[in-house]
Amino acid sequence: MQAQSAGCATASWDALRLLARDLGFTLAEVPTQRLPGPTHPRALATASPGGEVSSADLLSLKAENDWLTKTCRDYVDALTRAGNALGLEGWVAISECSGVLLEVSPVGGCPRAASGPTAGAAPGATGAIGHRGHPGHFAPKVGQILSWCTAGPNPVSLALEQAGVALIPPGDGAVFAPGAFGRAVSGLGVPLGDSAVPLGCLAVLVPDREQEACLAVFGQALFSAKAINLALNLREERQANLEVAAGMAHEVKNPLTAVKGFLELTLAHRTEVPEYAGLALRELDRAISLLEDYCLFSRAPRIMPTQCVAVDGLIAEAALVARGLVASGPSISIVSHGADPGLFIRADPPRVKQVLLNLFMNAMQAMEEEGSLRIHSEKVVVGGRRELVLSVADTGKGIAPEHQSRIFDPFFTTKAKGLGLGLSITYRIVQRHRGRIRVQSEPGRGTTFFVHLPCERH
Numbered sequence: 001m002q003a004q005s006a007g008c009a010t011a012s013w014d015a016l017r018l019l020a021r022d023l024g025f026t027l028a029e030v031p032t033q034r035l036p037g038p039t040h041p042r043a044l045a046t047a048s049p050g051g052e053v054s055s056a057d058l059l060s061l062k063a064e065n066d067w068l069t070k071t072c073r074d075y076v077d078a079l080t081r082a083g084n085a086l087g088l089e090g091w092v093a094i095s096e097c098s099g100v101l102l103e104v105s106p107v108g109g110c111p112r113a114a115s116g117p118t119a120g121a122a123p124g125a126t127g128a129i130g131h132r133g134h135p136g137h138f139a140p141k142v143g144q145i146l147s148w149c150t151a152g153p154n155p156v157s158l159a160l161e162q163a164g165v166a167l168i169p170p171g172d173g174a175v176f177a178p179g180a181f182g183r184a185v186s187g188l189g190v191p192l193g194d195s196a197v198p199l200g201c202l203a204v205l206v207p208d209r210e211q212e213a214c215l216a217v218f219g220q221a222l223f224s225a226k227a228i229n230l231a232l233n234l235r236e237e238r239q240a241n242l243e244v245a246a247g248m249a250h251e252v253k254n255p256l257t258a259v260k261g262f263l264e265l266t267l268a269h270r271t272e273v274p275e276y277a278g279l280a281l282r283e284l285d286r287a288i289s290l291l292e293d294y295c296l297f298s299r300a301p302r303i304m305p306t307q308c309v310a311v312d313g314l315i316a317e318a319a320l321v322a323r324g325l326v327a328s329g330p331s332i333s334i335v336s337h338g339a340d341p342g343l344f345i346r347a348d349p350p351r352v353k354q355v356l357l358n359l360f361m362n363a364m365q366a367m368e369e370e371g372s373l374r375i376h377s378e379k380v381v382v383g384g385r386r387e388l389v390l391s392v393a394d395t396g397k398g399i400a401p402e403h404q405s406r407i408f409d410p411f412f413t414t415k416a417k418g419l420g421l422g423l424s425i426t427y428r429i430v431q432r433h434r435g436r437i438r439v440q441s442e443p444g445r446g447t448t449f450f451v452h453l454p455c456e457r458h
Contacts, residue, residue, distance in 0.1 A: 012215050013169050019219060020165040023226045024306055024346065025190065026385075026434065026454050028164035051145045053100055058143040065096045068192070068200050069103055071231050075224035076105055079204065082220055083107035086213035090187065090206030091140055092221075095156050097199055099147040104140055107204075107217075140205060155189030159201045162385045163191050163434060163454070165222070170210045188218040190225035193232055196436045196452070202228065233432070252291065255283035303432040308456055309347045311339040311388055315377055318356040322373060325360060331370040339377040344456045345388055351429045352453075358422045359392040359449050365415065366396025366447060379455060386455040387435075393448040399441040407439065 020027060053061065062069070072094045079092045089108035095101050140146065146156035158166035166189040186208045193199030202225045204217055262280040319336035326332040345352075356375075363373050374393040379386060399407065406412045408427040413420030430437045433453050441447035 013167070016215055016218055016222075017167060020167070020222055023222055025222070025225075026162075026164035026346075026456075028158045028162035028166040028189075051147070052141075052143050053145065055143070058100070061096055061098075061100055062102055065102055065200065067235070068096065069094060071235075072192070072200075072202060072228055073103070075202070075228060076103060079217060079221055079224060080105045080107050083204070083213065083217050086216055088206065088211055088213035088217055090204060090211075093140060093156070093203045093205060095146060095160070095201045095203065097160060097197060099145050099157055099160055099201075101140055101142055101144050101146065101156075102200075104142050146203075154185050155187040155205065156201050156203045157189075159189030159191045159203070160198055163196055163198055164385070165190050167218070170206075170208050170214075186214075188221055190221060192225065192228055194229060194434045195431055196434065199232065252287050255287040258283045259287075303348050303351050303429055305346055305348045305351075305433045307347060307349060308344050309349050309352070310341070311343040311345060311377060312341050314347075314349065314352060315339050315375060315390075318353060318360075319375055321353070321357060322360045322375065325364060326373075332364060332367055333372045334375070335372060336375040337377065339388075340379065343377075343379055343388060345433075345453050346456045347433055347453070348429075352433070355426050355429050355451060356390070356392065358426045359451075362422065362449075363392060363394035363396060363447070366394050366398070368396075371395040371446075382452075388453045388455050390451040390453070391448055392451075393446060395446040398443040398445055398447055399439065400443055404439055404441060408437070 017027060076092050076094060082088075083090065083092065084107055087108060091107060092105045093101050094103040146154055153161070153166070153168075155166040155168050158164075158168070168186045168188075170186045185205055187203060187205040189201050189203040191198035191201055202221060204221050206214060259280045262277075262283070266277065266280075315336060319334060322334050322336075326334065360373065367373075372395045374391070376391045376393070378389050380389055381387070400414075403412075403414060408423050409420075410424040411420040412424075427437055430451055430453070435451060435453040437449060437451050439447060439449050
C-alpha cells in the first residue's frame, strides 16, 4: 500500500513538472556539484554575514522594485488565502533578482515570533516567523538573501540562477540559510520576466515534509506566475513602444521642418517654386516612408515561443534563405554547419527565422562586393543552464567600438538608408525567447553575432 501511495505521489510531482513546461517555463535542475557561497546576479556589499541586507539597502531595493511588488501583490494574497483554505503550512514570498526577499506572507499554522511584524514587511507578513527554540520550521523574513549555500540550493536561488521553475519536493530540500535558522526547505520557485536574468522570483516555501495541499498551491502559483509574466511583458512592450514613438517623432520632425522651410522660401522667392517644390516632395516621401516602417514595427504579431523546434531543421532552412538572398547579388559564399539532430528549443519559429534574416541582411550590407557568411550552432552549458548558441559571422567592414553598445537601440544606424529598427526588433524577439544576443566586431575584419537561447528537452 505504501509503494502504491509513493507511486501516486511521484506521478503527481511529474504532472506538476509537465504543467510548468506546458505553460512555457524552463525547468531548473539541481546541479550535481553544489556551488559554495552566494552567486546571485549582483552582489550586495552591505549584506550582513547572516544573509540579510541593511535597512537602507532594503528600502532602496523595495523602491527600485515597487512596480514588481505591486504587480505580484494580488497573486501573493490569493496564494496565501488558498494555502490557508487547504491547510498548508509555509510562506509565499517575492524576491528580487539578487535573491533578497521583498515580501513575505505566512500561510497556515506556522509559529510566529513574539516580537511581531518585521519593520518594512508587507501588511499581514510577520517577518521573522518562527524562533530559535522551534527546530521544525525555518524563518524567512523581509530583507533576507536566499542564495546558494554549501548545503545546496533552495527554490528561490535555483529559479534565479537558472532562469527556470525550481521544484524541490519534500526530502530533497536543502538548507536555505546558514546559521541559527538553517533548516531544510522544500517548495516552488518561479522566475519572473522572460529573460536570461529574471527580474525576480515568486516562491512558495514549505517545511521539508509531505503536505497534501502542496501540489494544489504550487499549481496555482505556476498559473499566477504566468499571469504576472504576461503583465510584465505588456509593460515592457508599452515602454518599448513609447520609446519607439518618441524616436519616430524625432525622426519625422526633421523632414517636416525641411518642408516648412521650403514652403517659406517658396513664398519669399516665387521665381524658384519648382526647385523648392521638388525638394519638399522628396522630404515628404521620406517622412511617409518612416511612418510606414513604424506601422510595420508597431503592428508586429505577438511573439509566442511555445513550439518545440528541432534546431537542425531551423538552421538548414535559414541557410537556404541566405543562399536565395545572395543568388543575384554580390559574390558572397555561405558556409553552414548543421546542428545536433537531438537539439531542440522552445520557440516561435517565424520569429526566430526573422532574427536570422535580419542578421543575414546586416551581414550582406556590411560586405558590399564580396565576402563570406558563416552560420554555426553549438550547445553550451552556462551556469548549469543548457543553451543553444547560434552565430552569424561575416567578413565585412565591422562595427566601430563606440557604436557597438548602441546597435540594438531603436533608430540607431550608421547606414545612409534604413530606419535602424532591424536589430532592435531582433533584440526584442530574442528577449521574448528568454535568450540574449551579443556582438563581437573589429573594424576591417568582420562581425559575429551570437544568439543564446535555452535548450529544450524533447
